[in-house]
Amino acid sequence: MITITNLTKRFEDFEALSKLDMNIKKGSIYGLVGTNGAGKTTVIKHVTGVLRGDSGEVMIDGAPIYNNVSEKKRIGYVQDELYFLGNYSFKEMGRFYKNIYKTFNEDRFKEMVNNFDLDLDLKLSRFSKGMQKQAAFILTLCTMPDYLILDEPIDGLDPIIRKLVWKYIVKDVSEREMTVLVSSHNLREMEDICDSIGIISKGRMIIERDLDELKSDIHKVQAAFKDEDMEKEALKGLKVVHKERRGSVGLYIIRDKREKVEKAFKDKKPLVFDMLPLSLEEIFIYEMGGGEDEIEAILS
C-alpha cells in the first residue's frame, strides 16, 4: 500500500504540491489524473524516491521510500521522459537492469522482446520514441515489481501495443497482486483500467475515489410527471445529487439502489421514465457539484 500524507513540495516560490494526501491499495490500479502542470510527475517522483518532500510522508507498506533501497527494489518506474545509459543497445540495457535488480526475469524479458518485436542488438538511441517506451515497459516489468509506477504511459504508443502493455500489467496485478500507479491528463483513458482515481489540480488532491464505489448506485434518470407534486413525491426519500429541467422533462442524478429508484419513480406513474448510463466524467462532474473548473478542464 502506498500512502502519502500531507505532502508539500516547493520549487523556489512555486508550491508544486500542497498538503497532498493519497492512498493506493495493494493490488489496485490507481489513476492519477490532472492537467499539465498539476503536479502528477512531482507526486510520482516522490513515490519513486527520487524527490524528497519539504514536509509530509511518502510510505510504501509503512516504510518511508526516500533513500530506502529495500523498498525501491520493489518499485518499477517508467518515466515520462525516458533515459537509457549512453549508447547502450537494448540487450546491454537489459544486462544493466539484471545486474541492478536481482528479481529481473530473463525468461520474461525474452518473451516480451519477442512479443513486442524489438531488436535486442539495436542501440536504444536508434529506437523511435514509441519503441523506446516499449523497451522501458519491458525492462521495468521484467524486474517483477510489486509496485509499478507509470508516468503518462500511453503517449507515443499505438493501440495494439497499448493493449499488449495493459495485458501484461493486468496479468501482473491479478497474478502477483502488483500495485499500479498510473498518471494521465486524460480521465477517459483511465476509466476502463483503473480501480481508483485521484484528481489532482495545482498540487492539491481534488477528489480521490474507488471507481466501483463511484459507479455503483448512481443513476441518471429522465422523467416527466403530470404535475410537480407527483415529481416531489417520487423524489422524496431519494439521494438526489443533481437535478435539472429540460422543458417538461426532468433530468435527475440519484445516488441510491437501482430498485429503490425504479420503484419510487414508477409508483408515481411518470409520463416518461428512462434510466441512462453515466460516464466517468459525468460522475465526477456531478460529484464535484458540476461547476469545478479543474474537473471541466480534465474532462474537456
Added chain:
Amino acid sequence: MKLKLSYLSVSSPLILENLKRFWSLSVLSFLGYFVSGIIPLFLTYDVVEHSYQPGRYLITSMLSNNYFPYMALSLIVPVIGAVILYRFLHNTASVTMIHSLPLTRAQIFNSNFISGIVLIFIPLILTFLILLMMSKPVYDNMDLSVNLFSRALILAWFFKAVIINLFVYLVSIFSGIISGNTAMHMFLAFWFNFLLPSLYGISIAYFNKFLLGFDSRSQLGDVAMSLVPYLKAISSQEPYSLLLLTYYFVLMAVILVSSVILYHKRKLERSGDSLVFKASIVIISYLIAFYGMTATSFSFDVVGAGFQGFLKSNGAFYLGLFIGIFIFFFIGRMIVTKSTRVLNKSGFKQLLIYLVIALLFVASVDLDLTGFEKRVPQLKTIKQIELLGFASIENSSRYDEIFFVEGGNLGNYNQKTLFTEAKDLEKLVAIHKSMISEGRKSNLKGRDYRMSVYYEKNNGLPLKRAYTVSYEYLVNSKEFKDLYESKSYKDLYSFKNLLVKMPSSIAFYNEYLMDVTENQYSYSVIDNKDEIETLMEALEMDYQERTWQQHLDNKGIYGFIELSFDSNELKNLSKEDQYSYVIREKGFSVMSFPVRKTDAHTIKWMEDMGYGETMAIDPLDIEKITIYNRIDWEDGEATTITDKEEIKAFIDSIIREPEDYSNYKYGIITFKQSAPYSTKFYDYLLHSRPDIIDGASTFTVDREIFFDTGRS
C-alpha cells in the same frame, strides 16, 4: 556503525557499468602518457646516458612535473572524468532514472567516485610501471652523484602525480555537485582548480596597491603557488613538504566531505539550471563580479596614471571599480541564472549587497582599518631583523653575501643584512619607522630603491614589510646613515670576512672607456701578491672610512675594480664552504664594484703604482662633447662643448643615473686624434650635471656608440 557503513557503501554493478561505458577515457589517457613520454624516451633510450641527449631533458622535465603533455593530462583527464561520471546529475531524465534505481545517494556518489579513481589512475599506474622498468643510471652533467632516472625519482613523480590528479578530480566533482548543467560543470571544474591561487593573487594586488609596506614579492611566489598541488608542482621541483602534504590532504578531505554532504542535500529537480544551490548562485555571481571589478579597476588605474588630479589619485581606480561591479555583476547573474532577465528587483537587491561587501573590502584595505601600515614590533619582542635591498643600493656585487663567510642561503642572491644585536635592532626599527613616516611616494622619478624589513619575533612569527624610497630620502636619512656607518654593518662586509681571503688577481678599468671593436673595457690587471695585499688594504680602509653620503654619491666615480677569486684557495675552507664555493664559482667568482673619487687610499695606491691613467679620462684628450636633450624619450637639439674648462666641469660632474628618465641630457665625446684611444671606436656611458648646461634639471650622457669621423 551501520550509518558509517551506509555512507561508504558502493554499487558494484554501477561501477562495472561506468567502467564499461567510459573505458575510452583511460585508454586515451594512457595513449597520451605513452605517446608523449614513453615513446620519445624509447627512441633515445640507448644513448640517454650521454650528455645533451634530448631524452635526458625529457626525463628531467617529466619526473619534475614540468613536462607540458603530462601536466596537461593531469589537468584534463580528471576534469573530463568527473564531468562524464557526474553528467547524470545535469539532465532531468538521467537524474530521475539513476535516482529511481534501488541505490542510496551514498552508493551512487561513491560508485561514481571510485569509477573515476579507477579510470584516472590506471593509465597513471601503467605509465609509472613502464618508467620503473625503463629506469637506469643517467647521471647529471653538473653532479655525477645524481641519477636523473632513479626509481626513487620515478616514485616521487608518481606520488606527486597521484596527489595532483586526485586534487583536480575532487575539485571537479565538487563543481559537478553544485552545477546544474554540464557546461557550467566544465567551466567551474577548470576555474575552481585555480580559484584559491587566483583569489590570493587578486588580494595581493589590492594589498600591494593600497597598503604601504606590503611586501608582495615575498609572499606571492611561495604561498600562491603552494595553494594547490598542480601549481606547486609546476613552480617547484622539490617534493611536497610534510606541512604542504598535510594541507593538501586536509583540503582534499574537506572538498570530498563537502561534495558528499552537498550531494545529499542537492535538489534533483534543479537539474538543468546553471547552479543548484541558492548559496552557490550568490557566491559564483559575486566571484564573477569580484574578478570583473578587479580587472576593470586596475585597468582604469593604469590608464588614470597618465592623467592628473582625480583620475591619478585613485579616482580612476574607483571609477573602474564601480563600472566593473555593475557590468560583471549582471554578467555573472546572467550566467548563474541562465537568463538575460537580471535587471529585476532581486538582481538589484543582490547588487546592493555585493556593492556593500565590495566597498567594505576595498575601503578596509584603502583606509588600512587593520592598522597594517603603522605596525612595528616592539624592540623587546624582536629576535632578528633582515634588511633587504640596503646593500644593493650600490648596484654592484661588492655586498653580495656569497663572497662572505656565513653568507647564508645558497641560490638566494638577494643581498641582505641580518642583525640580532639589540643596538642594531634599534637602528633597524628606527629605519622602519622612518620609512613609514616617509610614506608612499606615488610619483618617484629617477632612482628609487626597494627596501624590505623582515622581522622574526621571539615567538617565531614573522613580520615582513617592503617600501620604495627615493634617492633623496636615502641621502638625507639619519637612520640609514647611522646603520651604514655603524661598526656592525662595516664588519658584516669587511674584507676580513671574505670566504676566500685574497683574490688571485685584481683588474681595474674605467667603464666609460670601452673598446667597441673588441667589446671590452681597457683593463689593467695585477696578479702580484704584494700588490694585491696592499690594494686590498687600501680598499678596506676606504670602505671602513666611507660615509653614507659618499656611499650614495651619484657622481664622482673614479673607476671600477674586479676581484677574481681562485678555487685553489678552497683548501683552506671547510667542506661545506668548499661545496658552496664550487656552486657559487660558476657565476660568482668575480666581485666587481666602483672606486669613488673619495676613496683616497685606493686612488693614492693607484697613482703611486702608476695605474692612474687606466682609470681617468684626461680632459685634454677630448676634442668636443656633443650634448643632446632627451625630453619624453625623444632627442632634441644638440649643443657642442669644446672649451677645456667646460669639458673638465662636464667630466667632473658625471652622474651614474638620471633622476628623471623622461627629461635629461646625454652627450657623446669625441677624442682628439692624439689621444691614447685614438685608433679605437669608443662607447661612452657618461652621466653628468654640469652647471654650464641650461634647461633640464638633470644632465646625463647615455651609452652611445661613438665613431670619431676625424679618422678613417
